[in-house]
Amino acid sequence: MEIRRISLIAPKPTVPLGASHYLVMLFWGLPLIGTILKERGYEVRVFFEIVKPIDWEFVYSSQAVCFQTLACTANRTFEFIRRIKANNPGAVTVIGGTLPTAVPEDMLKRCDFVVRQEGDESLPDLLDALQRGHDLRTVPGISYKVDETEYIHTPDRPMVANIDTIPDLSLVHGWKELNRWKLLLRGKMQMHVVQTSRGCPYACSFCIVPMMYNAHTYRVRSIDSVITEIKTKIDESDCRxxxxxxxxxxxxxxxxxxxxxxxxxxGLQFRCFAFCRLEIYKDPEFLGLLKQANFDPLFIGFESFNDSTLQSFEKHQTAKRIIESIKVIKEHDLRISGSFIIGSDDDTVETIRQSMDAARRNGIDNINIFPLSAMPTRKPGVVPRRRMILLDYDFGSGNHVTIFPKQMKPSTLQKEYIRAYRLFNNPGRALDAVRNGNLQAGVERLFAALAHREIIADIEKRYLPRLFEIEQGYYDANERLIEERLPPDGIINREAILVPEEESPYDVNLQHDPDMLLLLGDNGHHAHPPSSGMISQDAVSEMVRKHTLDMALRKCYGNLLS
Structure with a gap:
């Protein structure tokens, strides 16, 4: 088939979602993928609904339409695919992102292909194979459906070594038309995103990063590339x-x-928000440079002040170290946006409230709270399948309780989430910041309060009543979970296609690429980058051709095929 024109689409969330209430901020991935495809000769346009309505005439005339999909944008993605297929049945539809990587079979009910993990090389190789009529089993990192019962999951692709490509934002429909005055009229602010590294050296048990980038992998980008991108974005938009x-x-x-x-x-003048770990407090030089470069605030995942919870999360930190790190970081006049996960097996209502009180007492400036969540993927989860709740993808935004906690009902955990946000994000605390001379912090707290007011209202209206209903009969009088009463597959939407739990564990050693532990070159490239590209058809045995379980492919080949 011939593929000349490609549309890349990021649908808007179907539920209120944090900073999207007031920030116009692009996902990193789509403009990057669009740039890579443009360099390969395709005509590409990137659509973000939060920027400008989609040009459907262009989309309907595209031979391939690709989506970056989160749980909270999944239903809108499915709606768009139905619309596209009705107008152009021959269009190839592809979904990528965290949710498709976790549950590719369920996505394939609606689309033609899923690109798992990184798409920098997998998507261009897939499109090339379609054009040339090559065997799709030779394209690593994709999933597709042969018929209604058979799915093919090719082996994972090794992590991308060269991450220096600078996204071309001229590909984004309507981006050049934005200015601060138009945004203010919409009650919005613009924020640029930049990526200087990928992956994480750690593998916290609750985190999706190991699923997307493989555990313990970390790659850095060349400094020249990062600096050029920052300068270009400031020059083109005057947004800092x-x-x-x-x-x-x-x-x-x-x-x-x-x-x-x-x-x-x-002398680059801009304000930057960055994700860090508390270990940085041991490096005063680094803290000083962050302050001098105007990195403020720092997003740091503390997760809890409960040592038992921290141990279960494999955070390699203690409450004592958290308190010490906050003190040192604050001494360098850096603000902290602290992240907390609530709902572990060691959490009670009391420990959650103690953590929130400790966060305020120790001077954390802003707070980010996430109920512990789990997705029924092939990787062993933080809770067994029977304790999972998946009523609708809308409720996978990170704000909704999606498990049966051990020591409180789901509705109780959801109410503690609401209580904590109301405690931290309210107009009174915004006013306190202004009175203390920090106008920027005051504005941020006010916007956060407005954003979470909308999130909480939606949860109380649409989700809490459903939690009250489904939790009946599964807890004793003290709100202790009676786990044996839960259905074996949890409370999960019956239409979802999920791999059986006994077939779920990956052999994590086969996902582990020792070459990607840390890239030490100044230009961000490893001296011996892992191989990539198409899999030789000779390497795909007859057993693999017939076997549809991704687990079997991994056990046979892991990431070693080249």
């Missing part, structure tokens, strides 16, 4: 708000320091 979307900025500390020194030396 940035977010570094690294999973851990500072995971390779010396590289991060070199970048910060370069930002300072070149």
């Amino acid at each position: 708000r940035f977010m570094f979307v690294d999973n851990y900025f500072g995971g390779y500390r010396e590289h991060a320091k070199k970048l910060l020194r370069r930002i300072i030396a070149e």
Whole structure:
């Protein structure tokens, strides 16, 4: 088939979602993929609904339409695919992102292909194979359906080594038309995203990063590439708000320091939000550079002040270290946006409230709270399948309780989430910040309060009543879970196609690529990057051709095929 025109689409969330209430901020992935495809000669346009309505005439005339899909954008993705197929039945539809990587079979009920994990190389190779008529089983990192009962999951692709491509934002429909005055009229602000590294050296049990980038992998981008991108974005928009979307900025500390020194030396004036870990408090030079380069606030995953919970999360930190780190970071005049996970097996209502009180007492400026969540993927989850709740993808936004906690009802955990946000994000605390001379913090707290007011209202209206209903009969009088009463497959939408739990564990050793533990070169490239590209058809045995379980493919080949 011939593929010349490609549409890449990021639908807007179907539920209220945090900063999207007031920020116009692009996903990193789609403009990057669009740029890679453009460099391969395709005509590409990238659509973000939060920027401008989709040009459906262009989409209907595209031979391939690809989506970056989160749980909270899944239903809108499915709606768009139905619309596209009705107008252009021959269009190839592809879904990628965290949700499709977790549950590819269920996505394939609606689309033609799923690209798992990173799409930088998998999507271009898939499109090339379709055009050339090559055997799709030779394309690593994709899933597709042969018929109504047989699915093919090709082996995972090794992680991308070169991450220096600078996204071309001219591909984004309507992006050049944005300006601060138009945004203010919409009650919005613009924020740029930049990625300086991928992956994380850690593998916290609750986190999706190991699923997307394989555990313990970490790659850095060349400093020249990052600096060029920052300058270009400032020059083209005059917007000086940035977010570094690294999973851990500072995971390779010396590289991060070199970048910060370069930002300072070149006099780049912008404000940046970055994701870090508390270990940075041991490095006063790094903290000083962050302050000098105007990185404020820092998003740090503390998760809990309960040591038992921290141990179960494999965070390699204690409450004592958290308190010490907050003190040291604050001494460097850096604000902290603390992240907390609530609902572990060691959590009670009392421990959750103690953590929230400790967060306020120790001076955390802003708070981000996430109920512990689980998705019925092939990887062993933080809770067994029977304790999972998946009523609708709308409720997979990170704000909804999606498990049966051990020591409280789901509705109780959801109410503690609401209580904590109301405690932290309210107009009174915003006013306190302004009175203390920090107008920026006051504005951020006010916007956060407005955003979470909408989120909480939606949860109380649409979700809490359903939790009250489904939790009946599964808890004793003290709200202790009676786990043996739960159905074996949990409370999951019956239409979802999920792999049986006994077939779910991957052999994690086969996902582990020792070459990608840390990339030490100044240009961000490993001296011996892992191989990539198409799998030789000779390497795909007859057993693999017939076997549809991704687990079997991994056990046979892992990430070693080249």
